[in-house]
Amino acid sequence: MIKQKKLIVSHAPFIHNGSKISIKNYNIMLAALPALLAGFYYYGIRAVGVVGLSISFSIFWELAFSVITKSEKRIGDGSSAVIGIIFAMMLPATAPWWLILVGTFVAVIIGREIFGGIGGNPFNPSILGIAIIMLSWKEYFDFNQALINFDMDFNMFYPLAALKSFGASSISSFSIFDLMLGKQAGAIGAVFGIGIIIGGLYLIAKGIIRWEICFSFIAGILLTAMTFAMFAPASYTGPFFHLFTGYTLLGVFFLAPEDSSSPVNRMPMIIYGLGCGILTILIRNIGVYADGIIYAILIMNLINPLIDKIKPKAFGKV
Amino acid sequence: MLKKPCFNLTKHRLEYESVKEFSSSIVEVPLSEKLILFFDGLQDLEIKQEDLLSVKQDDLLKTGEKFLPFKDKSSKYLTSGITGKISSINTFQSDYGKKYISIIVNREKEEVFCEEFSEKSKEPTLANASEFLSCIPGGISENILSNTGEIKTIFVCGTDNDLFSVTNQYIVSSEIESLKKGIEILKNITGIDNVILVVNKYLEQTALNAEIKTEVISSEYPKSLPKLIVKELLNIELPPDKSFKDIGVDFISAEAVASIAQAYKTGKVPVQKLLTFVKKDGSKILAKAKIGTPLKDLCAACDTAIDNSDRLIIGGPMTGSAIYTDNYPILNNTDTVIVQAANKISRISDYPCINCGTCVMACPARLSVNMLVRYLEAGLYETADDEYDLSACIECGLCSYVCISKIPVFQYIKLGKYELAKIKAKAAEEIDD
Numbered sequence: 001m002i003k004q005k006k007l008i009v010s011h012a013p014f015i016h017n018g019s020k021i022s023i024k025n026y027n028i029m030l031a032a033l034p035a036l037l038a039g040f041y042y043y044g045i046r047a048v049g050v051v052g053l054s055i056s057f058s059i060f061w062e063l064a065f066s067v068i069t070k071s072e073k074r075i076g077d078g079s080s081a082v083i084g085i086i087f088a089m090m091l092p093a094t095a096p097w098w099l100i101l102v103g104t105f106v107a108v109i110i111g112r113e114i115f116g117g118i119g120g121n122p123f124n125p126s127i128l129g130i131a132i133i134m135l136s137w138k139e140y141f142d143f144n145q146a147l148i149n150f151d152m153d154f155n156m157f158y159p160l161a162a163l164k165s166f167g168a169s170s171i172s173s174f175s176i177f178d179l180m181l182g183k184q185a186g187a188i189g190a191v192f193g194i195g196i197i198i199g200g201l202y203l204i205a206k207g208i209i210r211w212e213i214c215f216s217f218i219a220g221i222l223l224t225a226m227t228f229a230m231f232a233p234a235s236y237t238g239p240f241f242h243l244f245t246g247y248t249l250l251g252v253f254f255l256a257p258e259d260s261s262s263p264v265n266r267m268p269m270i271i272y273g274l275g276c277g278i279l280t281i282l283i284r285n286i287g288v289y290a291d292g293i294i295y296a297i298l299i300m301n302l303i304n305p306l307i308d309k310i311k312p313k314a315f316g317k318v
Numbered sequence: 319m320l321k322k323p324c325f326n327l328t329k330h331r332l333e334y335e336s337v338k339e340f341s342s343s344i345v346e347v348p349l350s351e352k353l354i355l356f357f358d359g360l361q362d363l364e365i366k367q368e369d370l371l372s373v374k375q376d377d378l379l380k381t382g383e384k385f386l387p388f389k390d391k392s393s394k395y396l397t398s399g400i401t402g403k404i405s406s407i408n409t410f411q412s413d414y415g416k417k418y419i420s421i422i423v424n425r426e427k428e429e430v431f432c433e434e435f436s437e438k439s440k441e442p443t444l445a446n447a448s449e450f451l452s453c454i455p456g457g458i459s460e461n462i463l464s465n466t467g468e469i470k471t472i473f474v475c476g477t478d479n480d481l482f483s484v485t486n487q488y489i490v491s492s493e494i495e496s497l498k499k500g501i502e503i504l505k506n507i508t509g510i511d512n513v514i515l516v517v518n519k520y521l522e523q524t525a526l527n528a529e530i531k532t533e534v535i536s537s538e539y540p541k542s543l544p545k546l547i548v549k550e551l552l553n554i555e556l557p558p559d560k561s562f563k564d565i566g567v568d569f570i571s572a573e574a575v576a577s578i579a580q581a582y583k584t585g586k587v588p589v590q591k592l593l594t595f596v597k598k599d600g601s602k603i604l605a606k607a608k609i610g611t612p613l614k615d616l617c618a619a620c621d622t623a624i625d626n627s628d629r630l631i632i633g634g635p636m637t638g639s640a641i642y643t644d645n646y647p648i649l650n651n652t653d654t655v656i657v658q659a660a661n662k663i664s665r666i667s668d669y670p671c672i673n674c675g676t677c678v679m680a681c682p683a684r685l686s687v688n689m690l691v692r693y694l695e696a697g698l699y700e701t702a703d704d705e706y707d708l709s710a711c712i713e714c715g716l717c718s719y720v721c722i723s724k725i726p727v728f729q730y731i732k733l734g735k736y737e738l739a740k741i742k743a744k745a746a747e748e749i750d751d
Contacts, residue, residue, distance in 0.1 A: 012637050012718075019722040263675075
């Protein structure tokens, strides 16, 4: 018998565009840097500690899970590190280590691994982690209390708390420009609006997150806040204050467009984004919570499979 | 049709190869010692039933001689490209259970041309085209050869179906006169007046200069797949349960049309196939070889050595198929042969779908590929078809090309379609019983 060469056989296509999950995640980390660096600048070494711990714990939890379940180790793809970074961006710089440990556990294990790992999570894992610890230890998320020891050269009253407690007139001391520059009390990665926008636009340009979700989210916020302000200007503030305070921009560019928990068809993406925006303002203006982003996105994550059923007619179908 | 996400500056769209960049001359592959001819009219017949076969070992074939592998009155036949003796007859199983009879012809020293065609075809008619020319390079579909009046439009594809290939574009750019002649013959013998040459923009002027009725399509992949040509030029989206015949359209490649002209001009059945050969380093050349030439002879003529763990692909990089042996022949529709070096092969992975939606954006058939692949992975082929339009896929392969998780989406889809056809066939059988 003639010695046969052993050729590799596989199915078409035989070329690939070279995209990789790890590259995607490293790009998300890169996009988070401007906002994070500003956080480090304002809150110093404690913020660095919080972010570092959060990333390490996230990776640790995924590694621990894959060792226990004897599954393939995929920590190299950076998806846990991204969960860790985004989770830390929502924490105050004073968050204690055990809070981060528990939060990342909820995010990585409960938010993602038990649903089947990457791609299986119905909710954005970082948001789920934050939501649970926010409900459990809410005193750590009272940014006025948490950041009491930081003495900055700007108004250290948490803007959304001011709005909630004292009404629209109390926020006149905040200038939108200061808010954009990060001169406000808040979470490590959520205060520097311009940085988050730069990161977000970078991700949109790279095609990593979808502009439909981001822009419709912003549109939802602006429209709803504008409607409120139009009918009762005394009690509700204008849309731009909402845009640059709390987790808003973080939600728009880093939380809502998370792959697995957001829609993929165009119309559903727009509905999803609008829904996030509208719910955020509803919760902020009428609800009990100062910041509505977390719950707005969680709710929209929940109905994502349902709205993603709105799809265009396939080729040749009538 | 890679749609860019908003302001996406980093990803390029996929363009078909253009013959403009081809400067090198055509490599003529020397005559092989043996030819392998594939006959695909095989359904459930077993090769062992030798009484079905009309040919046997040691039968002598002349160059250009047609022969029916079966005694059955089926109109399908093969044309031998060399003068030689049949040395063996085997079955060959290909992808998705497709069966061929492979007939190996060993070359004799002296070449004798078969005169049957030239005697019987002084004038081009549909009857003698149908009798002799269905195996010409590029191939002619049966719907054209047995025209019963349903076909109103024939598209002559001066474009190539898949990336890397320039075969048909080369015919348009350098053999436009025989193409024109072939189109006239085609019009005359079929009585179909609406024969339209489809080319990319840069060849439009060449075609217009020759006064051929021409339409231009985009050079962006996958715009020259037949279904998308029909959509672009006739504004019809062909439903999955209909064929091109139902809407009165058929396709023929530019190479086939040029071969028709050549056949009637020379009185010989053309057996030389033009194809694009892609070497390991990615460089592309045009080669001419007889239909049935084993790929190893082609590779040798093109100075490419095939080693273990390389990949040998017939058809283009998006829709072709990888084969396991270099003893596979050039068929009359093999426009492209690609050799990929072992270290350049992109592997699939077992990552799950992360629901990024890139495939949904890339899909020219507007399928929800992300959901489809979940159903297909679970083997729920009928649900995949009912709810996520499995059968509407036009098989361009872009979903797999862009998949960040490197899921073999296209393979799942093809498998799903194959299994779905089996399920439907079984259901139909049960109704008949």
